[in-house]
Amino acid sequence: MNNYSIGIDLGGTKILAGIIDTENGTVIETAKKRTKKLEADFIVQRIIETVEKAICKAQVPMSQISSIGIGAAGQVDRVNGILISAPNLNCFDVELKKILEEHFNIPTFVGNDVEVATLGEMKFGSGVGYNNFVCIFVGTGIGSGIICDGKHLKGATGTAGEIGHIIVDSGGRLCGCGGHGCLEAYASRSAIEKKILGSIKKGHKSIITETLKESGVIRSKDLADALDSGDEIVLNAITEASEYLSSGLASVINFYNPELIILGGGLMEAIDFFYDLTVKKTYAKALAVPALKTKIMKTQLKDFSGIVGAAMLHQG
Numbered sequence: 001m002n003n004y005s006i007g008i009d010l011g012g013t014k015i016l017a018g019i020i021d022t023e024n025g026t027v028i029e030t031a032k033k034r035t036k037k038l039e040a041d042f043i044v045q046r047i048i049e050t051v052e053k054a055i056c057k058a059q060v061p062m063s064q065i066s067s068i069g070i071g072a073a074g075q076v077d078r079v080n081g082i083l084i085s086a087p088n089l090n091c092f093d094v095e096l097k098k099i100l101e102e103h104f105n106i107p108t109f110v111g112n113d114v115e116v117a118t119l120g121e122m123k124f125g126s127g128v129g130y131n132n133f134v135c136i137f138v139g140t141g142i143g144s145g146i147i148c149d150g151k152h153l154k155g156a157t158g159t160a161g162e163i164g165h166i167i168v169d170s171g172g173r174l175c176g177c178g179g180h181g182c183l184e185a186y187a188s189r190s191a192i193e194k195k196i197l198g199s200i201k202k203g204h205k206s207i208i209t210e211t212l213k214e215s216g217v218i219r220s221k222d223l224a225d226a227l228d229s230g231d232e233i234v235l236n237a238i239t240e241a242s243e244y245l246s247s248g249l250a251s252v253i254n255f256y257n258p259e260l261i262i263l264g265g266g267l268m269e270a271i272d273f274f275y276d277l278t279v280k281k282t283y284a285k286a287l288a289v290p291a292l293k294t295k296i297m298k299t300q301l302k303d304f305s306g307i308v309g310a311a312m313l314h315q316g
């Protein structure tokens with residue numbers, strides 16, 4: 001009775017590991033640890049600790065765990081299970097498959113974080129029943145996974161779905177990729193934060209100034225609260241981001257003609273205004289015929305899309 005699988009979401013700031021029932025996608029138990037500013041060796045050690053903690057909490061016998069899947073925020077070699085490059089984690093050429101298989105003695109599969117989150121939504125989330133859809137995650141960056149005829153589309157070099165780097169303003173803002181005018185430089189969480197901080201620096205008043213004094217960071221919930229209080233600086237930044245994001249989504253509808261677009265990530269979850277405005281603008285901008293047939297909805301598994309999808313990587 002090998003009904004369970006371990007799913008790991010290795011992100012830029014945290015590791016989330018979960019014990020998943022592979023029959024129905026139920027998350028039995030999870031464990032979480034931070035990854036910030038750690039060296040590669042420590043990150044591997046911390047992955048092992050997080051998994052062990054999740055197994056311990058779930059009280060599932062190892063004999064019933066049939067596979068481990070890991071979705072990492074970076075470029076991966078799926079065949080050999082290597083994390084090739086994850087600049088945010090300071091990890092390069094880490095043999096995740098080999099290391100985890102040696103430690104746990106369970107077959108291990110490695111994928112990209114956005115890919116596994118899309119897989120999770122396809123198997124047990126908002127994508128159930130759809131064969132052609134796009135999952136778009138708005139976070140520190142903007143990533144997407146494409147499902148084409150029921151399969152994850154990888155592209156010629158395995159980089160299909162880099163929606164964060166479609167150009168929405170030719171010659172515009174500098175992006176982390178080195179290019180100019182990419183969607184990510186306008187509509188990601190980092191772009192919104194930059195815009196707000198820029199306005200504050202120019203002397204505009206915002207509630208966020210107080211938030212920063214208290215906690216030093218701006219969380220999605222802080223932005224939602226600021227909007228509720230009628231903060232104009234935050235309203236302008238979110239509205240601008242929505243303008244660019246909807247242009248990106250309308251382009252996806254026109255180009256790919258999907259049945260469904262699934263939107264995820266902290267900003268989408270926390271800020272209804274951002275989600276609602278983006279959806280409205282997207283339908284207004286896309287070509288009428290494909291727009292009529294494209295549904296837009298939020299992720300169903302929310303924070304668990306990644307671990308559920310990673311746990312299903314063994315299915316290929």
Ligand SMILES: [Zn+2]
Nearest residue numbers: 165175177182
């Ligand atoms: Zn870019």
